[in-house]
Amino acid sequence: MGSVVQNDNNGAFPAASGARGVVALLALAAIVSGCAQGGASGGGAESGVAGGTPAPGQQVADPAALPAHALSLYAAHLRAEALARAAAARHWGLREVPLAAPLPPVRKPRITTREGFEVEDHEELDLPPLFTTVPTRQKVVFLTIDDGAEKDPAFLKMMKELRIPYTAFLSDYVVKDDYAYFRKMQKFGVTLNNHTLHHPYLPALSYTRQKREICGMQRVLREQYGRRPALFRPPFGNYDRDTLVAAKTCGVKYVPLWNEEVFVDHWEYREGDQDLHPGDIVLSHFRGRGEWKGTMPDMVRRFLNKVTEKGYAVARLEDYL
Template identity: 55%
Template sequence: MRRYGTLGGAAMLALVCSGAGLPPYLLPGAEEPASHLASTVDANPPGALGARTVLGLPRHRQAQAVADATAAYAKRLERAEARRVVAAKRWGLRRAPLRAPAPPAHKPKLATEPGHLSGPGLPPVIVRAPTEDKVVFLTIDDGADKDPKLLDMLRELDVPYSSFVTDYVARDDYGYFRRAHRNGSGVHNHTVTHPELPRLSYRQQRAEICRQQDNLEREIGERPVLFRPPYGAYDRDTLRAAASCGVTAVPLWAQEAFPDRIEWGRADRKFHPGDIILTHFRGPGEWDGTMTDMVRRVLDTATEQGFALARLEDYL
């Protein structure tokens, strides 16, 4: 997925002038590689060029290449942003969602949130990513209702999200989650049968988690490193089992989103930088609305509060 900041005039100029997305040898001030230099001068040795030698010609051609590439890049950004504005109107948003800033060059170190279990060798349990960027993260659990319009909406708006999938409700159509993954969604572990894990033995918990790791590796092509326990219920055995299956973090949530409301985890009823938002793959049979209604509420609320949706996997 493409991720840029909000593209006003000044921001666009800064982004283009930075050379983002260009080959290294086209960045301002970079040295040309020998192969590029060789293609921009005569093959004759310097002494044979005589009066035909034009000093600075390779650097002139490099500058032109930079100008051409940045102009093309700016045009692509303009077209992408125009498409998002049109998509926002089509999906009934008040305005186009804000673009998230570039993700951190290095993922921040995670620490377990106060009040949650921790210990040597156990994956950290968090409700927010450690960042001061005004970004939040949309995460969708289970997989029971597979609304194709949800994937279309998120793709057209270029909004990142992450799925935490339970096998027994996903197995009838893992193709839906493969499509989500191709669109840029992370697909992570939410157990095989969605039990309340602390009621199970360590061996049973490990089977629930590790078997779903195997399922997702087979169906999606990647072995997840993130795991969310059903109902947010876990104990020390849960964390031990998850670690033994290759899990490196256990993201819970700070808010829960529905089509008609957001249930806030704080009294100020506002997003905070790095907050994780929980919702579910549900439909009108269980909700007073649809998945796209829920996304509309989340995006309008986040935009109104000055937040963009970012990709959880870039921060954890």
């Protein structure tokens, strides 16, 4: 099979509790639990939040598992978070408050390559799956943002205040002038993934050069941000068999593409119905007024207004993989 062209037209969190709130709640639950086990109230039942601090974009564990006093404070915390979220939505000019994402599935969905996106010997070589939608019945979509050219502080602030999860795919040639910007993003819980060193059209390169682009970016991400990611997105969505073989060699497990793309002034769709679907991956780019008729916050506003109007929450892609 030849190269696959995806027609790309461009060359913080929704959980009920924020990161600091979750930490405080966990500490509170542990204290209350300790008192319940050894304090005057007696009772030796174990309690608290199972599994430790949840990843960004997740809600805490089932409130029914919390001790009574912690449950009361948890409810108060949720009310405060809801008020803060509503205030942030007003501040950033949203028509409605974004919906909070449901708990991610305990049993992760099986991710397979979308029909028609396969390369030769895809299954035989156990190459990473390419997909545009995550199989789920939950009414969620996933926001992914590519390259890293625009480094807008207002975007970081907006996403943090609204607690909207997203997944970044970075290219070194545009991020190396300000690695620190993306460290701030990572601190907010965003996963930084591979989008190659120089953003080339990969099918035009030899296997060796493709591997250099992908593995080289893996090294940059490990050196700058502490880890080699499992997710990779080929520039422009274009790939061939060598791309996927090289990606697997470099440690890539998944190759998410997209089903919709959101710009500052319009949407574009892969499917004929021109609509959102449960589990859809949405693409955007780190862009500003130099290339768009607006800013990244303008793009986020368009994105959130539509998905909220359609009854969708924004979930964290990595929670479903």
